[in-house]
Amino acid sequence: MCTLVQKYNVPGPRYTSYPTVPYWDITNFSGKKWESTLIQSFDESNSTEGISLYIHLPFCESMCTFCGCHKRITKRHEVEVPYLKTVLKEWQLYCNLFSEKPKVKELHLGGGTPTFFAPENLEYLIKGIFKIADKADGYEFSFEGHPNNTTKEHLQALYNVGFRRVSFGVQDYNEKVQKAIHRVQPFENVKKVTEAAREIGYTSIGHDIIFGLPHQTIVDVEETILKTKSLMPDRLAFYSYAHVPWLKGNGQRGYSDADLPTAEEKRMQYETGKKRLAEVGYEEIGMDHFALKTDSLYKAMISGELHRNFMGYTASKTQLMVGLGASSISDSWYSFAQNVKSLEEYEHLVANAIIPIYRGHILTDEDTIIRKHILNLMCKFETVFTAKEIQDLELRISFDKLAEMQADDLLQMDAGKITVLEKGRPFIRNICMAFDMHLQRKAPETRLFSMTI
Structure with missing residues (x-):
């Protein structure tokens, strides 16, 4: 295996889209072309399968150095309501283009830290979305929760508006690793929110675990999985840390390459983790994902309905995915479009009734x-x-x-x-x-x- 690792360990995409973003043909892209493919896709699919919504909530109170998402670090919570109002205005701009009321099959809140927002504000957002949309049959709503600040009130408020799936970012339980990635969260915090979600009635609880982190060893991976076993989340993302300091700025320069596991050590962490997860009862789903046989992701794999898009693996396919919020990416199946990343520019464009995209790609x-x-x-x-x-x-x-x-x-x-x-x-x-x-x-x-x- 080590020789194969040496042979195939090269830079490569994760293929949440094809073509990948660096190869988008932005010269042949325009807002008019995007809107045309958007309308075409909506007319073809809304009445049969519905659409997906991804909503990007970019605020975090602190920087996690493993994260590659677009975010704004702040402790000023007065930013919440103005941002959500802008997201709802953007949603209205899309609905103005549609020939009928959209039926939302999948909705995911990502970040950033969605649970940065107060429970009542998240409830306000979702109720605002469905003032001008319907829930499709068999809908699935999910959100990403930070174990340190996800409260029972967050879980209950989102459950009340239709959420049944939540994913908690665990990464690793070793304190030295947690300090290196600036994400210190005791096991007790993860245990508390996992059990609270189950008590409320969430039917799919996920944990995200990362291998290849600075100072991480095979023993750390095994101990993290052992603790995970005691909670038995319904699904797991077990994926490789992406070390790209040339893209992510100073955050990933807080440790040196010497602090990272070698490619061979990373592969051993993966193989060992995969073996332990299988022993516990998790089935491998696509790339980097595992689920219990009772989870919808496993059932989708068995039925051939497993799908992958900018939200990762999903249990059902929708032809159209609309991304709302700064930096979000939309997929009409015939083209991709990404929103501007600057919060100020995003809010300015939406306030002027302009769908806030700045680049995209029309598929050949x-x-x-x-x-x-x-x-x-x-x-x-x-x-x-x-x-x-x-x-x-x-x-x-x-x-x-x-x-x-x-x-x-x-x-x-x-x-x-x-x-x-x-x-x-x-x-x-x-x-x-x-x-x-x-x-x-x-x-x-x-x-x-x-x-x-």
Whole structure:
């Protein structure tokens, strides 16, 4: 395994989208084109499957150095209501474009720290969303909670407006690691909010665990999983720390590369963690995710309905995902669009009745086909290319690259069918990279991505 780690440990995307953001063709993008694809997608899908909403709540009281999300650090809670009012105005701008009342199938509050906001303000936000929208059949609402500041009042308020899933950021329970990443939270805090969520009636509780953190050892990973076992969350994200100080500024320069596990140590942390999670009863779901057999994510994998987008893995597919809030990304299936990142610019544009996007990408026919296959690999660990696709998309380059991976027992190729083997699952990003035609045609000139291992 170590030789494979050395061979395949290269910078690579996580493929929450294809094309990946650095390869978006912003010169061929416009707000008018985005609105056109948005309306088309809404008309095609709202009445049958509904739409997804992602709402970005960017405020945090302190900086966590492992985090790659767009955020504003502040302790001034008077920012809450003005921001939420702007989000609701933005939602109204979208609803003005729709031909009928939207049906929301999935809604996720991300951040930042959603529980930075007072419970009554979060309730105000959700009620405002559904003044001009309906809940689709089988809807699923979720939010990210910080164990240190998520209160029973937060959990109850969001439960009252339809939330049944919550994810708590754990990362690691070793205090030295927690201090390095500026996220000190005792196990007791996680235990308290997990049990409170269960008592209220949440049906899917998730924990996020990270390996590859500064000062982290295999023993730390095992002890974190042992403590996790005592709480048995319904699902887990167990993923690799992305060390990208050239992108994330001074936060990730608070420790040196020497403080980080080597690629081989990270892989051993992953393999050991994966083994322990399997012993506890968790099933591997796609890339970096695990769930109990009773959870909707596992059921979606078994039924073939597992989907992946900018919110990560989801239990059902919606063709249209609208992102609200500063820096949010929307996906019409035919194009991507990202909101401005500056809070001040975001509020100014919305106040002037302008949908606040600043860049995006219109998918080509080639993009759409490659996206389909990368989604299949990420969600099902297999995909099938037609002979015409192989010929039309000049995919012979990709299959030549995959032949070497087949020799390493990472995957099996049979004509146009690609099946990722158990040994190859840790290298799924590398396998998808073989089909990334944008990456093949133009390698990055600067460091854009974290290492795949």
